[in-house]
Amino acid sequence: PDACANEEREEKLLASQNRDDGRPPWRRVLEREKTLIIVGIIFFLLLNTKTGRYVLYPFEIFTTWVHEMCHGTAALLMGGSIAYIEVYENGGGVCGSSVPGGQWRSAFVSSAGYPGATFWGCVMLLFRRTTLGPTIGMIGAGLLIILSVILYVQNQWGIIVLSIYGVVLVLCGWLLPAVLLDHLFAFLGVACSMNAMEDIQNLYGFGTDAGTDAHTVAKYWGGSHITWATCWLIFGIVMTFIGIVFARDAREVSTANGYYSNGSKTHSDYTATLGTSQEGLAYWKPNV
Numbered sequence: 001p002d003a004c005a006n007e008e009r010e011e012k013l014l015a016s017q018n019r020d021d022g023r024p025p026w027r028r029v030l031e032r033e034k035t036l037i038i039v040g041i042i043f044f045l046l047l048n049t050k051t052g053r054y055v056l057y058p059f060e061i062f063t064t065w066v067h068e069m070c071h072g073t074a075a076l077l078m079g080g081s082i083a084y085i086e087v088y089e090n091g092g093g094v095c096g097s098s099v100p101g102g103q104w105r106s107a108f109v110s111s112a113g114y115p116g117a118t119f120w121g122c123v124m125l126l127f128r129r130t131t132l133g134p135t136i137g138m139i140g141a142g143l144l145i146i147l148s149v150i151l152y153v154q155n156q157w158g159i160i161v162l163s164i165y166g167v168v169l170v171l172c173g174w175l176l177p178a179v180l181l182d183h184l185f186a187f188l189g190v191a192c193s194m195n196a197m198e199d200i201q202n203l204y205g206f207g208t209d210a211g212t213d214a215h216t217v218a219k220y221w222g223g224s225h226i227t228w229a230t231c232w233l234i235f236g237i238v239m240t241f242i243g244i245v246f247a248r249d250a251r252e253v254s255t256a257n258g259y260y261s262n263g264s265k266t267h268s269d270y271t272a273t274l275g276t277s278q279e280g281l282a283y284w285k286p287n288v
Contacts, residue, residue, distance in 0.1 A: 033232040033244050033258060040190050040240065041255040047198035053091065058165075062141075063161060064093040066192050069148060070116025071095035071109055078105040085148060087158040109218035110213045114203070114232040118211025121192025124185060134185035141188075142166045149209045193243055196229075196236035204229045206252030 003269070016031045030037070043059070046052025053060060064087050072082040073094045080099035087093040095113075127133030145166035153159050172184060196203055205212035205225060214225035221228075 005027050019197040033247075036186055036190065036244055039187060040194065040244075043190055043194055043196055045263065047194075056191070057091070060091045060198070061087065061161065062188055063143060063164065063191045063195050063198065064091055064113065064151065065148070065165075066120055067113045067117045067195055068093040068095040069144075070112045070120070072097060072152065074109040074112035075099050078108060080105070080109070082152050084154040085152040085158070086155040087153070087162060089157055093158075103220040107217050110220075111228070113213050115235055117192050117195035118232075120234045121189050121195065122239040122243040123187030125193060125240070126191055126247050127183060128186040129247050129249040134178075134181045135173050138185055142169030142171075142173065145169065189243060190203075190240070193240040194236060196232040197240075203233065257258070 008140060042055060046056050056140065067194065068085050072085060075082055075095075075097035078099045079101065080097055083096035083098055085093070085095050097109060099109055124133075124137055127137065145162050149159055149162050149166065153162055171190040176184065186233065191198070195258065203214070205215060212225065214229040214230075216227045217223075
């Protein structure tokens with residue numbers, strides 16, 4: 001009976017995939033990703049309002065940490081060092097670094113925040129549908145946050161909150177049901193990829209003549225801070241689009257080969273043995 005039920009499920013899945021082939025690509029993307037697209041729009045609207053930022057506060061803290069770590073990573077790539085990283089209660093942050101070799105290297109470090117966070121957000125979106133992507137990504141991010149606290153974070157608020165945040169991400173990656181983990185991982189990816197879009201006022205430095213990343217890059221590399229901020233904004237839009245549209249979907253591959261699970265177990269509950277279930281069509285998750 002199990003074999004017959006699985007064959008029936010596979011036939012239905014393959015039939016639905018064949019129906020999908022007859023639809024325009026843009027329509028398939030919209031139907032497949034409509035929830036994530038709506039979430040992205042909501043993120044953009046809320047993060048550009050004072051009240052909305054409180055609603056999405058945990059996502060903002062994560063994005064700030066990624067942003068500052070990208071500055072620090074750029075400094076290391078330029079042969080410099082990270083002096084400190086601080087994340088503040090208001091959602092802001094700063095990365096102090098020392099970079100030898102001239103102003104252009106300093107400008108590179110200053111330019112790495114928005115594009116770097118956007119790039120990693122795109123990577124998260126691209127792998128959000130793979131069997132191990134959300135698990136590895138969530139646990140890995142949590143461990144990196146804890147490591148950064150040990151090595152670089154200096155302000156008391158940042159140490160306490162980021163330590164808790166790192167532990168929570170590790171636990172989420174290990175214990176959350178697969179479906180919930182995938183959604184949380186995707187939402188974090190959207191928040192990162194939209195880093196340049198989440199606060200237009202800070203991005204362009206409205207109300208200030210200096211102090212933003214765009215001002216620093218314009219000072220050393222030329223052009224205006226408006227130009228650089230606009231480039232980062234466009235880059236963020238493009239990378240978010242790529243992450244959503246070209247995501248690898250391992251679920252269809254697994255289910256098409258007859259691997260089923262009920263989708264309600266935690267990631268740690270799955271074993272390397274490929275089994276079947278009568279509880280519903282979902283995607284298979286290996287043990288990690």
